[in-house]
Amino acid sequence: MADFSGPIARTLGEINLTSWQGIGRLALGFTVLFFIRLCGVAVYNLYFHPLRHIPGPPLWIALNGLRSIYKMRGILEFKYIEFHEKYGEVVRVNADEVAFIRPEAWKDIYGHGHAEFPKHFPGLKLDTKKIVFSGSKDHFRYRRAMLPAFSDKALRLQEPLIRVYIDLLIKRLREKSELDEPVNMVRWYNFTTFDLIADLAYGTPLQGLAQGKSNAWLDNIANIIKLLPIMAFGSVFPLGGTAMQFLAGPQIRNAEKKHYTFASKMTMDRIYNKKQPDRGDFMDFMMRSRGQEHEMKDDELASNADLIMLAGSETTATLLSGVTYWLLKTPHALKKATEEVRATFKSDDEITFDDTRAKLTYMMACLQEALRIFPPLPLGMLRIVPEGPPVQIAGVTIPGKTQVSVPQLAAFHSERNYYRPSEFHPERWLAEATTDPKSPFFNDRREIHKPFSVGRRDCIGQNLAMHEMRSILAKVLWNFDLKLDESSKNWHHQKILALWVKPPLQVHIKQRAN
Template sequence: MPVSLTAQAALALCLIYYLYSIIHALYFHPLRRIPGPKWWIAFPVLRHISAIRGLVDLDIPQFHLKYGPIVRFGRDEVSFIDPEAWKDIYGHNNKHGQLPKVKNSASNPLDIVSSNDVDHSRYRKSLSHAFSAKGLQTQEPYINNYVDQLLARLKDVAQSQTPTDMSKWYELTTFDIVGDLAFGEPFGGLVSSEYHDTVKTIFESIKLFPFVKMRDDYPILFSFISLMIPKRLLEAQRQQNAHTRAAVMKRLANTSAYNRGDFMDSMTRNRGDKDGLTDDELVANANILIVAGSETTATLLAGVTYFLLRNPETLRKVVTEVRSVMQTESDITPTSANANHPYPYMWACIQEAFRLYPPVPTGLQRVTLESMLIAGHEIPPGTKVSVHPLGASWSPVNFHAPERFLPERWLPEARTDPASPFFLDKRDVVQPFSAGPRNCIGRNVAYIEMRLILTRLLWNFDIGLCEESSAWYNQTAYTAWEKPPLMCRLTLKEN
């Protein structure tokens, strides 16, 4: 057969197979009865294009508004927004333990996020001392030190009467804190007012994941898709890994840093033992701690600041609460700020910010191993399932007036008074630190940081939002939000 005819026949067979796969996905697939966008199901590349543009986690909530509490948004991908789905997907499955995580070629089995259950338990145990009540108490002076530095820098800004980017200040602070707790030294952001090179590479490398997922789903196009990946993203990932390894090795060589009670001290307690972490495992988990322990906290602080400034009456209430509870600023400590009782309205504001603007807006996917019930729906084996944080939080199925920033929905009376418009709100669907055995181990230190920083900020300053940041909330997301500057005016409060 002539080459041209052979090529034509091969092309025809490919087209026939592709058409068959579309028809099967739409009309014969085990998930065919679950509603969802048919174009995305027929042409999965559309989902990848949306992710590369930073829009997929904004599209999925719209699908839930259109199709309901369960949405099929890919050939084998299903999203839920029912509170029960958290337990079904992320809890213990009776037969198989935890559902396995969906991994990609960039996943590192040596870190606490992507590891198997046995290693995850070992990594979590190695970190348990750092995140225990005693460990957190040991870390309070380090946290206080950087919050003091932040307040000193902001007082200089207020006196200069120059608008400033609060989102950047939050990031500089949280990265300095986690740098000190992980490596024994900060990134120096609060001193220089600029991002360290490592921090810059983290922001860049996060955008690599949509390309990796697309490349994994289309292995036959591996070379072509690899060419699509911007070189700066690949270089950023390489630099980030190199910076982290160098910082870990430097910390391990610093004998004076032993017994600091920080993250690295906790992870190296059993170094050299059977269950101790290897150097590669220390580097991999330090990478996770740097990203998860800084960017998420800074994102929440930026979000709650924006929502407060866009809602003057809410801001007035929380400022009044903060300034009336403590007699002096020195009374505001990590311990006092971390208690729910002194600041119930501020805590409600933080929870409402978690709902409207979760620091990790994407669904954390698991794979079903066999047919199982999730939120009352029969799901076949081999399905990628997740609870989508934005889809759940923005849904009128779960919340009254879901698009509005209303901290009152989190106050105790909203839960107990049937006359409250928020009485039927499904608050359990908001799980910003995930759920189950793999929930975020660092949630308590994150709570300490965000409460302490917000409390001292509101105690010291009157804050206003600059007009240029009025639409700050309109953002894209690449697993984490791509935040524009949050320009604010700071004025020292009158005595």
């Protein structure tokens, strides 16, 4: 076998680690080896990798770290839109990752009928007691214990609890309307949904609506969101990520620990508070699994109540903010939705879960369009194809160990799926758009629209979310005339750090004339 040590030794010379010159030569050697390896990996990824037949941005495919850099900057999902526009419906966005915006990919990746594709969360420390991170066996058990809390029957029982906070929101907005100054609707929607879910999960509100100010829960979540770019960086460069976490300061580094301690205390207070038996909230339903095969232990209740708090409040407040903004940017849609609500109900006391679902066709179309143009979870939920023979996803052969997803923002904003996708058109969701070939929206591929995902791991709280959004939006439109403040005219230009980084949504609100 040939000996290459001679040429390398002659190039570097004799290395003396006690001198700066020797250290420099050693560093040069490591740098040369690093770049040789980097070039070798890039050549393999581009020309010999099993995914080489799938088009995508060459530089991203060659150098894996680029994805995380754009994720840190909060613009990754917008790059995916560009890539799908340029390369098509199936794009290799990384050396080992493929993104799909074809409707059939939902079933092939997330649906039933095949072995479950494991979830993939690069850079995150996973609490496997949370249903979204749990393995298949625990996931089935958790879902069985939690589903009864989100049934139509359960939500009807919970409606009086929920209405308390929706009515309090309207009361606070009436007070704000008298001050003749714009109102930050993001803030008030957040107060409402967090108070509401806290009561359903823990039996106590967070007093956001009552006091009109933030609280420990919201502050901790804000700190955790600040950590998300660091986590993204750390998933590719572990040493760099650790250094950045250290530099971020103890307040941010300890945010997750403080948050979990706070959430656990609230759970234990709810479980062992004898003053609140059988109140029909989430915890009550989940605790009914005690003594059964699918029972949830105290720490599992704490983890999943914490998850419900974030997933059931932040995302709902995001969608309400989004639909409010897009309605105010689209005057004809605002006028039509408002007229529909006010013509349907003589007073806002008549606005109920069942009636908003059955009677407000156009307002529901507005919510559907908001879920499309401003999805609360705009990401692609990564799955990994199991080891073994290649599988077919949306008609494309994909080998094992490949990361796959349907990136929601890219799928919902593609001209391949929707007519004028960057514009707010509730009409695309009306029945006539699906039956009239003359409608400009007739050929929209609505089956790509799965904002709550599909399959065995779809969003367990989607029923509650839709009830909340319909009721809150209907009450706001029934009670107030709204106008967008000039400072928020480009509100939708936001970054995405797992969640939308929402600036204030300043709205002028005026009580409707009788």
